Amino acid sequence: MKNRNIDTAFLRGMTQRRVSRRDFLRISGLSAATIAFAAACGVKGQSNEGGPLTVEQFWSGKTGKGHINFANWPLYMADGQPELAQFTEETGITVTYREVINEMPEWFAGTFQDLVAGKSIGYDLMVITNGSQFQKYVAGNTLAPLDHSRLPNFAANAADSYKNSSYDAGNVHSIPWASGFTGLAYDPEKTGREITKLDDLRDPAFRGRIGLMGDLQELGNFGLWAVGKNPATSTPDDWREAAAWLQELKDAGQILAFFDQDFIEAIEGGQTWISQAWSGDIFQAQLADSPLQFAIPEEGGTVWTDNMAIPVTAENPVDAIKLMDFFYEPEVAATLAEYINYITPVPGARDKVLAHAEAAETDEDRAYLEELADSVYVFPGASDYATVSYYRAFSSPEEEQEYNEIFEPIVSG
C-alpha cells in the first residue's frame, strides 16, 4: 500500500496531540470562569429578614377594598359558590374564587419564594393543609398574623379542639376550613372480614392488595401507630422502628403501590382491597352505594386540617378576614358541610343540617342530610378523636430531613 492513500487529515490526527497547549489554556480559563459563575448561581437565603410581624404592625392602616381573590382546592365549595353569593349580597364585597390548589408541595413551590420576596401571589386568602409546608410558610414569616378581634364568629362557634391545634396554637396564622381523618378503607366483599387494626395489614391473604399513601407524613403516622408510638411525641428511634415495620410489610409483598389522591380509584376499581384513605372520600363513595367501609385503626389514626390563611402580601386582608369569619356562621358552615362531607370545625352546624333535613323536599334529600348529621366523618364525637393524632410537627429543618430520610426509602426503594 502506498502512502498517498492515507488521508492527510487522518495522519495528522493520529500523530499530533489532540489538545494543544493553547487549547488547554483556553479550556482551563473557561473552567475558572465557570467556577466563578457557579458561585454566583447559588440559591439565596429565603427567610423573610424582618422577623414575624405583630398583629398591630400588620393590620394598622389596612382598609377594605371590596374585592377578594380566594384560592382553594377543587370540590371544596359547591358549583356556583352559593355561599360566596350570599356573602356578596350581605357585604357588597365581591369574590373571585379559583380552585387552583391541587397538592401542597406544588402550591408551596409556586408561592413561597414570591411571598418571601414580598411579592403578591394574586390571592388574599388561601386554604393550606397543616403539615411541613404549613410550618415552612410560618417559619418564612409569609402568613399574616390574624387579628382575632375581627373573628367574632370563630370565637363563638368553633369547636374547642380546633382552637388550640398543635400546628398553629392559638390560631395565630390560620383558622380551619375543614378536617378529615386518615384511616383504613376496605371492601368487605373482597377481604371477607372486618378490618379494624393496622396489624390486619400483615395477613398473608391480602398479599399485594394493600394501598398506602406515598406522602411521608401520612405513611409515617401509620407506621408509628403500628409499633405503638404516638406520632405527636415520637422520637427518631421511634421513626426507625416504624420504618422497619413498614419495610417488612413492603418486603413481604403486602403493599401493591403508594398512592396520592388516586387511592380511591384503586380501591373502587378492585386493584386494592384495603387502602389508607381519607374519610370524606369514603363517605362520598358510600353515598354512591359503594360497599367500601372506613375504620380508624385500633392502634391509632391521623387527623388533618385544611386551614384558611392570609398571605402576608395580600392586597385586601381586611375583607379576606371578614370572609373567613363568615364561614363560621353555623348556617354557612352547614351548607358547606353538606357539600364537602368532611369534618366541619363548627359543631353547631349539625342542628342546621337537621333543620334542613326537616325541610327537605324529597325523601332522598332528607335521608342524605340525616345520614350526614349522624356521620362520624362530618360531626365526630369526642371519642372519635381519642385515637387520632396530627402529623409529627418538626422543630427544625434538620429534624424534618432526618424524618424524611428514614421514611423515604420505603416509598422510593
Added chain:
Amino acid sequence: MGKRLRAKLAPYALILPGGLWLVLFFVVPMVTMFNLSLSQGDVVGGFEVTWRWDTYANVFENYHTQIVRSVWYGAATTVAQIIIAFPIAYWIATRGGRHKTTYLYLVLLPFFVSFVLRTFAWKFMMADEGFIFGYLKDWHLLPQDFRVLNTSFAVISGLTYNFLPFMILPIYVALERIDPRVLEAARDLYANPAQVFGKVVFPLALPGVFAGVLMTFVPAASDYVNSELLGGTATTMIGNVIQRQYLDQTNYPTGSALSFAMMAVLLIGVFLYARILGTEDVLKAAAR
C-alpha cells in the same frame, strides 16, 4: 481589512443565537444544579455551597437499586422497541407504496394526545377489573389473581409504547435509503431471503437502529410518568426519586446530586455503547 474581519466573525455570529440559547437554558441550569448538589440547607433558610461531596456518596448508597433499575428498564424498552419497530419500518419502507406518508402519519398520530393522558388510558385498560382483564376473568380465561398493572412488565410496556415512534422513524429513514439494486445484486449472487436480510438489509439499517437507541434509551431510562402511573412498590425509577426529592421534600441537594449521578451513568453507558458498536462508521453512514 474590514471585510476580512467580518469574514472571520461571520461563523461566530451565525452560532450566536444557538449558542446563547444553550448557555441560557442548558449551561446556566446545569451549573445551578451542580452547585445545589454540593450545597446544604433548606428552602426556608436558603442553600449554601459547602462542597459537600458526601451527598453523592449517600445518593449512590441509598439509590443504586433505582439507578440500576432505570438502566435495565431503559435497555429492556429499547430491545422491545427494536423488535417491534423494525418490521413496521421495514413494511412501510418496502410495501408502503404511495401511502407511505399516510402510514408515517399514523405512527405519529398518538403524539397528538398528551403523553400523560395516553399513559392514563393504559392504566384504565390494564386495571385488574378493567374492561379487558375484568371480562377475561369473568369468563375464566385468566386466573383471578392475574395482574399486569403495578408490575415491571406494565412499566416497560408503557415505556415501549410511549417512545416507539422515535425508534420507527430513524429505522425507516435508514431502510428507505437502501438502494434496491444492492438487494437485487445480493439475490443475483444466490443469497436466500434470510441472507439478504442478515447480510445486507440489517447492516445497512444499523445507523437507523443506532440513532433510534440513542433517542429512546435516554428518555426511557429517565422517565418517571410510566412508573408513577403503571408501577407498583418495586418499580420505582430514578426519575420518581428525583421528582419526590425536588417537589415533595424540597431537598434540592439530594435531587440535584441524583440528577448528576444519573446523567453520568447514562453518558458512560452511551459512550461505551458508541465505542462498542463503532459509532464512527455508523454516524458516517448516517451522514452520507
